[in-house]
Amino acid sequence: MKMDHILVRYGELALKGKNRGHFEKLLLANIRHVLKPFPKVQAKRTFGRIVVELNSTDHEPVAAALANVFGIQSYSLALRVENELEAMQKGALFMLTQHPDAKTFKVSARRAYKLFPIDSQSLNHKIGSYVLKAFTGELAVDVHHPDVNVVVDVRESGTYITAGVYAGAKGLPVGSSGKVLHLLSGGIDSPVAAHMLMGRGAEVEMLHFHSPPYTNERAKQKVIDLTRELTKFGRTITLHFVPFTDIQTHIHKEVPSSYEMTIMRRMMLRIADRIARERGILAISNGESLGQVASQTLASMNTINEMTNLPVLRPLLAMDKETTIAYAKRIGTYETSILPYEDCCTIFLPTDSKTKPKRDRSAHFEQYVQVEEKCREAIAGIESLEVTGAHTSPTLDQLF
Ligand SMILES: Nc1ncnc2c1ncn2[C@@H]1O[C@H](COP(=O)(O)OP(=O)(O)OP(=O)(O)O)[C@@H](O)[C@H]1O
Incomplete structure (x- = not known):
């Protein structure tokens, strides 16, 4: 398995009311600008965030380039899997292996795609227990202050699994103030x-x-x-x-x-x-x-x-x-x-x-x-x- 997406969140932009659409477009253009050295990588705007598709490119240099871009509040490395329970469980496990020092975790499932038959509570439980079994004795669940929060985001196009949030450069996208x-x-x-x-x-x-x-x-x-x-x-x-x-x-x-x-x-x-x-x-x-x-x-x-x-x-x-x-x-x-x-x-x-x-x-x-x-x-x-x-x-x- 390999990290295949980066999810980008924007912060201050959200405060800007009716300029929001314009600011999002600028941010996307600026992100595409810094991603030019990675020809296979693509960035798209979807549902209030920007999804970067790595298309087999290593995530480290791409994440490093994104970390510089003003207007990005935070970003997360993500794995996209099919909307199937087993794929989600294996994906969550993979994401946790990226954090070898973690002692505790929790699963936070969100089901934006309501046609997926398992609700978020049950997903938390089914994925959490799968992970616990795989890491017997090494990892414990802590729902209040986990070392790693595994977010399982079920969308119509697939499920995005992230574990950890990195701070972006924050501020406003270059060009948005003139x-x-x-x-x-x-x-x-x-x-x-x-x-x-x-x-x-x-x-x-x-x-x-x-x-x-x-x-x-x-x-x-x-x-x-x-x-x-x-x-x-x-x-x-x-x-x-x-x-x-x-x-x-x-x-x-x-x-x-x-x-x-x-x-x-x-x-x-x-x-x-x-x-x-x-x-x-x-x-x-x-x-x-x-x-x-x-x-x-x-x-x-x-x-x-x-x-x-x-x-x-x-x-x-x-x-x-x-x-x-x-x-x-x-x-x-x-x-x-x-x-x-x-x-x-x-x-x-x-x-x-x-x-x-x-x-x-x-x-x-x-x-x-x-x-x-x-x-x-x-x-x-x-x-x-x-x-x-x-x-x-x-x-x-x-x-x-
Ligand atoms: N050759 C130049 N072309 C354009 N702007 C200049 C030039 N030289 C100085 N400036 C502008 O004047 C400012 C003050 O320059 P000065 O050399 O007095 O101070 P400084 O503290 O050494 O600044 P800097 O480290 O930016 O050169 C610079 O920050 C820059 O904005």
Whole structure:
């Protein structure tokens, strides 16, 4: 016998009333996205849950892929058998052999298919006593706090037997809350911030500023790799590379070093604002946390934020670095983030950046930067790509 199904339950979705149907469709699409590396596996929506048919594929990698998908409350490995008592008994026994450490169990039969002739009470009894006989002395029944609850779910299409529930990623399906334009650097923080937003249903579209030849091709590949890592939590992600060399060198030449960082960030946000509006995106996000560095003080945020009246979401605002690092390790982005390739923000890194930059001073220095022209040129030079997933994601060689 072999595990042949995974039953997926969704939680918060249920709270969403009339959006439920839409959310279920999104969740199913996102599940199908992460299951693309398993061509034989199929996912279907039935009776308020999603049934994943393994079709002879090993359950472990499939379950691991599902564990990442936002919107899944929990899931269970399942065995499907014919609607016959003997098959149910053998199936329940098989499921219990998957839990060699269990000392107690119970059977919880549910008979959604009322034409099946044995009622759930009798099924509990008949299956329970069969299992007890097979495990003589090793297993006992405990109806209140069993180590394993064997659920026998009788449906018209067959009986699904599960033993154990695994926690899903919870949250909302990616895409259910609309789209956010996310500023993705190659660092530790911004991928974590993106993941948090995805968990609240946001579809993230990535914007990365790069400054060749100061930042190299490997830095670019790193950003693609981080994006690809994030596709495993939901769906394909659009990534835009904005050429920033000209703007940066110009700022470096024309602006006092204490305001370079501020003006550079204001240019980034100006460009992000325009791209978001062009693409009908309602919010911008980044990986800033309060007070970490000169560009992330309240005064700095205030001065930089002047460039947009779209909401700027900062999921990491109140998180300390240690927690962010632990989070990045957990979601699998940390190892890529710490690869030592330059980010454009560090290439002319001034040591005297203002921690309290002013809006009026910034506007004054921007008079020397040809803001309009530079923004237009940068936007015209954008390269965009769709990053679909670990199995199909392109490398730079294939792209440019
Ligand atoms: N080259 C870039 N392209 C796009 N966004 C960027 C870039 N550099 C920085 N950002 C955005 O600005 C935020 C703050 O960047 P900064 O380098 O000051 O801080 P950080 O704490 O090192 O962030 P991270 O770890 O995400 O790089 C980043 O989280 C990211 O959202």
